[in-house]
Amino acid sequence: MNTAFFDLGIAEPLCRALIAEGYETPTPIQTQAIPVLLKGRDLLGLAQTGTGKTAAFALPLLQKLCTGHECRKPKSTRALILAPTRELAIQICDSIKTYGRFLHLRHAVFVGGVSQTPQVKALAGGLDILVATPGRLLDHLQQGNLRLDAVDTLVLDEADRMFDMGFINDLRKIVALLPKKRQSMLFSATMPSDVAALAQSVLHDPLRIEVTPQGRAADKIDQSVFFVPTAEKRALLAKLLGDRKFERVLVFTRTKHAANRVAEHLEKGGIASEAIHGNKSQNARQRALARFRSGEARVLVATDIAARGIDIDGVTHVINFELPNEPESYIHRIGRTARAGATGVAISFCDASENTYLRDIEKLTRTAIAVSGGVRQADQPPPSRGGAGRPSRSSKPSRPAFGKPRDHRNPRGQNQKVRGARAK
Numbered sequence: 001m002n003t004a005f006f007d008l009g010i011a012e013p014l015c016r017a018l019i020a021e022g023y024e025t026p027t028p029i030q031t032q033a034i035p036v037l038l039k040g041r042d043l044l045g046l047a048q049t050g051t052g053k054t055a056a057f058a059l060p061l062l063q064k065l066c067t068g069h070e071c072r073k074p075k076s077t078r079a080l081i082l083a084p085t086r087e088l089a090i091q092i093c094d095s096i097k098t099y100g101r102f103l104h105l106r107h108a109v110f111v112g113g114v115s116q117t118p119q120v121k122a123l124a125g126g127l128d129i130l131v132a133t134p135g136r137l138l139d140h141l142q143q144g145n146l147r148l149d150a151v152d153t154l155v156l157d158e159a160d161r162m163f164d165m166g167f168i169n170d171l172r173k174i175v176a177l178l179p180k181k182r183q184s185m186l187f188s189a190t191m192p193s194d195v196a197a198l199a200q201s202v203l204h205d206p207l208r209i210e211v212t213p214q215g216r217a218a219d220k221i222d223q224s225v226f227f228v229p230t231a232e233k234r235a236l237l238a239k240l241l242g243d244r245k246f247e248r249v250l251v252f253t254r255t256k257h258a259a260n261r262v263a264e265h266l267e268k269g270g271i272a273s274e275a276i277h278g279n280k281s282q283n284a285r286q287r288a289l290a291r292f293r294s295g296e297a298r299v300l301v302a303t304d305i306a307a308r309g310i311d312i313d314g315v316t317h318v319i320n321f322e323l324p325n326e327p328e329s330y331i332h333r334i335g336r337t338a339r340a341g342a343t344g345v346a347i348s349f350c351d352a353s354e355n356t357y358l359r360d361i362e363k364l365t366r367t368a369i370a371v372s373g374g375v376r377q378a379d380q381p382p383p384s385r386g387g388a389g390r391p392s393r394s395s396k397p398s399r400p401a402f403g404k405p406r407d408h409r410n411p412r413g414q415n416q417k418v419r420g421a422r423a424k
């Protein structure tokens with residue numbers, strides 16, 4: 001018996017599923033949120049992926065649905081979970097399936113980019129839990145495939161991201177169709193004023209819980225940078241990947257085009273790789289993720305949008321093939337490693353045109369990232385926003401910029417944190 005979760009009030013069939021998953025101790029957000037949500041209160045959670053927030057809301061939700069007296073109704077759902085991206089929605093639904101494996105609840109995920117027909121079929125007998133992206137949910141509502149008057153629990157996940165992606169009007173339309181009497185939860189990594197206003201209108205007397213994993217996650221990640229001209233980045237990547245310690249590697253580029261090129265280059269060099277970005281169909285993205293998760297592909301090359309919120313266990317290394325132009329993205333990227341208590345390694349490749357990006361990142365994280373190879377070249381103008389980071393004509397590739405890489409078998413011991421103070 002998993003007493004830690006049982007003590008929080010979680011019922012036996014759910015605890016059994018958690019044991020099977022290897023969850024022994026609740027994370028801080030779970031400890032704080034679960035008892036309160038079980039009592040039916042609303043929740044405002046300031047937390048991002050990696051904190052265990054999915055289980056924090058999913059476990060009380062599953063428990064409520066299997067102990068409640070309401071029945072499923074055709075074309076209806078009892079609980080609605082909204083997520084900004086398809087990947088996140090699918091991932092939440094997978095977690096629900098995992099935690100609820102000993103329960104008899106019906107759940108489904110509705111996202112765009114795939115056929116509506118199976119989704120309409122799933123609605124025929126009614127659902128207990130529906131996880132959806134706002135756009136596809138609205139399509140179903142407008143076509144009369146679904147009604148929301150039986151929803152008694154609402155979860156809005158990554159609310160700040162919903163704003164960034166322009167979903168706010170869709171969200172407002174959806175919320176207006178929900179019964180007033182319901183339990184609601186809203187999660188967001190940040191709380192700008194527009195998200196706070198949304199929370200105010202959606203939640204009733206919520207408990208506010210804040211967990212800040214960024215500092216802690218970064219502490220467990222060995223971060224370093226190679227100063228390297230763009231023209232030499234692919235060779236450096238291949239060289240690093242020659243070390244089998246780079247077991248499950250997530251590589252980030254700024255553009256879809258660059259993601260494809262890097263993945264193709266690695267494949268040609270005999271390194272099983274996949275690319276994931278917004279130009280790929282939903283099915284192709286899922287296939288790429290599945291191959292990476294199963295270990296068939298050792299490398300996944302991703303753009304920021306496609307990777308946001310993705311939770312893949314056991315990513316040993318994150319490589320920033322191109323530095324992000326938004327420093328916050330760096331934190332999200334490196335947070336894909338060192339998940340659920342593990343340690344991880346994040347390596348960045350910095351061309352002279354990306355020096356300003358690196359400076360912005362170091363300012364935000366208040367950390368001087370240790371230099372693994374090369375020397376910082378004179379600043380060159382950064383590539384245009386979202387640009388492909390083409391090789392700069394004036395960079396000097398005559399001498400290998402990366403020299404001898406650090407020994408990544410024991411990277412922690414060699415990492416010199418120059419300033420050390422971190423954003424809390």
Ligand code: AMP
Nearest residue numbers: 023025026027049050051052053054340
């Ligand atoms: P999340 O923040 O919900 O995306 O969860 C991040 C990762 O932590 C996922 O891989 C979960 O399976 C894992 N996780 C969540 N809660 C726990 C727990 N109590 N013990 C161990 N792993 C957990």
